[in-house]
Amino acid sequence: MIDKINITDFPKNVFIELPNDYRNMLFQLIFLESKIAGNVRKSLKTHGLRENVFRWRRGNDKNLPQFINLESLLFLFNKARTSRMNIREKISSIKLKIQNSGKRIEKSEELVSFIRDLRYILNGSYKMAEVFNMNSKTLNHYISNKKIKKLPFYLVLKFVEFSKNKILCFNFTIEELQDNIISYQAHHGKSIKPEFQGERKLPIKVTPEFESIIYHLMGDGHVKAIGSGEYTQLSREGRQNFLNKLYDTFGYFEVTEKSFNDGKVIIPRVIIEVICKYYSLNYNSFNWNTSKLPSNISNYADFKIAGLSAFIVDEGHISDRGIEIYSGNKILLSQIRKLALDLGLDCSDLKAKKPNGNTKESYRFRIRKESSRRFLKMVVKLKEKYPYCGLAQKENLLL
Numbered sequence: 001m002i003d004k005i006n007i008t009d010f011p012k013n014v015f016i017e018l019p020n021d022y023r024n025m026l027f028q029l030i031f032l033e034s035k036i037a038g039n040v041r042k043s044l045k046t047h048g049l050r051e052n053v054f055r056w057r058r059g060n061d062k063n064l065p066q067f068i069n070l071e072s073l074l075f076l077f078n079k080a081r082t083s084r085m086n087i088r089e090k091i092s093s094i095k096l097k098i099q100n101s102g103k104r105i106e107k108s109e110e111l112v113s114f115i116r117d118l119r120y121i122l123n124g125s126y127k128m129a130e131v132f133n134m135n136s137k138t139l140n141h142y143i144s145n146k147k148i149k150k151l152p153f154y155l156v157l158k159f160v161e162f163s164k165n166k167i168l169c170f171n172f173t174i175e176e177l178q179d180n181i182i183s184y185q186a187h188h189g190k191s192i193k194p195e196f197q198g199e200r201k202l203p204i205k206v207t208p209e210f211e212s213i214i215y216h217l218m219g220d221g222h223v224k225a226i227g228s229g230e231y232t233q234l235s236r237e238g239r240q241n242f243l244n245k246l247y248d249t250f251g252y253f254e255v256t257e258k259s260f261n262d263g264k265v266i267i268p269r270v271i272i273e274v275i276c277k278y279y280s281l282n283y284n285s286f287n288w289n290t291s292k293l294p295s296n297i298s299n300y301a302d303f304k305i306a307g308l309s310a311f312i313v314d315e316g317h318i319s320d321r322g323i324e325i326y327s328g329n330k331i332l333l334s335q336i337r338k339l340a341l342d343l344g345l346d347c348s349d350l351k352a353k354k355p356n357g358n359t360k361e362s363y364r365f366r367i368r369k370e371s372s373r374r375f376l377k378m379v380v381k382l383k384e385k386y387p388y389c390g391l392a393q394k395e396n397l398l399l
Contacts, residue, residue, distance in 0.1 A: 015067035208306030219314030229267030
C-alpha cells in the first residue's frame with residue numbers, strides 16, 4: 001500500500017496559491033459566516049495564526065501571485081462550508097415556492113436573507129445590480145421596502161441560477177481544495193506546481209521514489225540551517241535523475257541553469273519540510289557524520305531497493321569485485337549494509353579505513369559480485385514502475 005500525504009498533513013509554514021474565482025468565493029463565504037472580517041482576524045489571532053485575510057481575499061499583490069497560509073485557511077475552512085450549506089437550504093426552500101407560483105414570488109424572510117447573502121458575496125448592491133443588469137436602488141428597494149410583498153419571478157430565478165452556477169458549484173471539501181491548488185511553497189521559499197508530465201502530484205504519494213530522496217540527502221545531500229536543501233552530483237545523468245525524482249514526487253519547480261551545470265540541485269525548502277514532518281526529522285538529521293535512517297522507513301522490498309540504489313549512486317564504487325559502498329558515518333553505513341542483507345545480498349563485513357593526512361576515518365563494505373548482478377536485476381524490475389529509481393550513471397558499469 002502506498003501512503004499519501006494530504007495538505008492537512010503539510011507542515012505549518014506552507015503557503016498555497018488558488019485560482020481567483022475559487023479563492024474569492026471561499027473568502028466571501030468565510031466572511032459571510034463570520035458576519036464581519038474583523039471577527040475572522042480576531043479568531044485567527046486568538047489561535048496564534050496568521051491573519052492577513054484582506055490580502056488573501058483581494059488576490060494579487062503588486063501583480064504577484066497571492067499565497068495563502070495553509071494552516072490559517074484550514075482553520076477557517078469549515079466556515080465556508082457552513083455558509084454554502086445555509087445558502088443551499090435557502091435555495092431548496094425558494095425553489096419549492098417557484099414551482100408553485102405564478103409571475104411573482106412571495107417575499108419571505110428566507111428570500112430576503114438569501115438576497116442579502118448574495119449582495120454580501122458580490123461586494124455590495126452596486127456590484128450585484130451590475131451582475132444582474134438592474135438598478136442598485138431597485139435592488140435595495142426590493143429588499144428593504146416592507147410594502148413590497150412579492151418579487152418578479154424571472155429575477156428570483158436569476159438569483160437561484162447564479163447561486164447554483166457560481167456558489168454551489170464548489171463543494172469546499174478538503175479534496176476539492178487540494179485539487180484547486182495552483183502552487184505551494186514555504187514562506188519566502190521557491191514555489192512548486194503540483195504537476196509533472198501531465199499528472200497531478202497532490203496528494204503526495206510516498207513511493208519508493210519519495211523514500212529514496214532521503215538516501216540521496218544522507219549521501220551527497222546537504223540541508224542548510226534555513227531549511228533549503230542542496231544535492232551535489234558530478235554526473236549530469238545522476239543530477240537529472242535526482243531532479244526527476246523530485247518532480248515526479250512533488251511537482252515541477254524551476255532550477256537555475258548555472259547551479260545545475262555546476263553540479264548542484266537546489267531543493268525548495270517546502271520539500272525538506274514535508275520530508276522532515278513525515279519522517280519526524282529536523283534539519284540537523286541530515287548532517288553527514290550524525291545522520292541515520294529514520295525509524296519509519298518502509299519495510300517493503302521495493303523501497304529498500306530504491307533506497308540502496310540511491311545510496312550507491314552517491315557513495316558506491318563499481319568494480320569487477322562487485323559494489324563497494326563508502327561512508328564516514330559508521331551508523332548510517334551499518335544501516336545501509338543491513339538493508340542489503342535484508343534483500344538477500346551477500347555482503348562483506350564493515351571495515352574501517354584509518355585517516356591519512358587530510359582524510360578522515362571512513363568505513364566500507366562490499367556487495368559481492370554475484371549479488372551485485374542479482375541486485376541489478378532487482379533495480380531493472382523496479383524501474384519498470386519507477387523509472388527514476390535506477391543506478392543512473394553507474395548502471396552501465398554493472399552491465
